[in-house]
Amino acid sequence: MGRFKELLETQEYIILHGALGTELEFRGHDVSGKLWSAKYLLENPDLIREIHEDYLKAGADLVTTSTYQATFPGLFEAGLSQEEAEQLIGLTVDLAKEARDNVWGTLTDEEKANRAYPLISGDVGPYAAYLAAGSEYNGAYGDISLDELKFFHRRRIEILLEHGSELLALETIPNALEARALIELLTEEFPNVEAYMSFTSQDGQSISDGTSIKEIAELINASKQVLAVGLNCTAPAVYQDFLSQLRALTDKPFVTYPNSGEVYDGASQTWTSNADHSHSLLENTINWHQLGAKVVGGCCRTRPRDIENLSQHLK
Numbered sequence: 615m616g617r618f619k620e621l622l623e624t625q626e627y628i629i630l631h632g633a634l635g636t637e638l639e640f641r642g643h644d645v646s647g648k649l650w651s652a653k654y655l656l657e658n659p660d661l662i663r664e665i666h667e668d669y670l671k672a673g674a675d676l677v678t679t680s681t682y683q684a685t686f687p688g689l690f691e692a693g694l695s696q697e698e699a700e701q702l703i704g705l706t707v708d709l710a711k712e713a714r715d716n717v718w719g720t721l722t723d724e725e726k727a728n729r730a731y732p733l734i735s736g737d738v739g740p741y742a743a744y745l746a747a748g749s750e751y752n753g754a755y756g757d758i759s760l761d762e763l764k765f766f767h768r769r770r771i772e773i774l775l776e777h778g779s780e781l782l783a784l785e786t787i788p789n790a791l792e793a794r795a796l797i798e799l800l801t802e803e804f805p806n807v808e809a810y811m812s813f814t815s816q817d818g819q820s821i822s823d824g825t826s827i828k829e830i831a832e833l834i835n836a837s838k839q840v841l842a843v844g845l846n847c848t849a850p851a852v853y854q855d856f857l858s859q860l861r862a863l864t865d866k867p868f869v870t871y872p873n874s875g876e877v878y879d880g881a882s883q884t885w886t887s888n889a890d891h892s893h894s895l896l897e898n899t900i901n902w903h904q905l906g907a908k909v910v911g912g913c914c915r916t917r918p919r920d921i922e923n924l925s926q927h928l929k
Contacts, residue, residue: 673925
């Protein structure tokens, strides 16, 4: 049994690391362009480490690597060689480990005894992140095959694991073919790796490409390695319907980390409407916990103070 499974079985909540790209934006850094937050791995990796540290100080149990947008095709287009791209992806795990070491070293023995030693979670963002056109929200991938999606994800996963990621965050998945590709890739080539998978949904009735919740549940239930399932980077209003239907189809713990409720325009790379303040992240999380949410946090436009609020009230 890996540490992720152990925490799922022994903790009421596992608190996630929060948003990275939009946190850089909040701090005055430009994240426009196809590399988004990943360009700071090239320009100023200390910024990434500092944000990791802030989420850990806020109480995060998982440190998520900064690889959401760090894909081989995207890095090649930015001018990196194969070797340079591999080194950069490896660096994301090293930065996460360094942040964990830095924060853990400041804690008292009592503080350490009252929280789990944080896990390093290798972030496997979707093919949509490379497309950088907002297809996280519609799942429109064009003409791409199952094998091509496996190829797209394979080497990044290998490097994340080689450098010490303890589980994989298969996140922001909008497309059923991609979900199948990732699950098959784990089974065929990484059979001992633990993971969670979180999807995007626009209507609470399906994932973003229109695939039914029933079909998604069948995929997830067939995997012994995907230990938790849910939604991320999705408006809070969508979660209740989606999770209620999913609960009837699987007994796996749920993952919930919504965005603020603002709407992202992929063409202009801007957030175009106001956040949903009808319920706080904490209130929503408590409600979703009743349906089985255990791996919890916030996605785009949420900040370290939101994670701190969750940690203080849920732990």
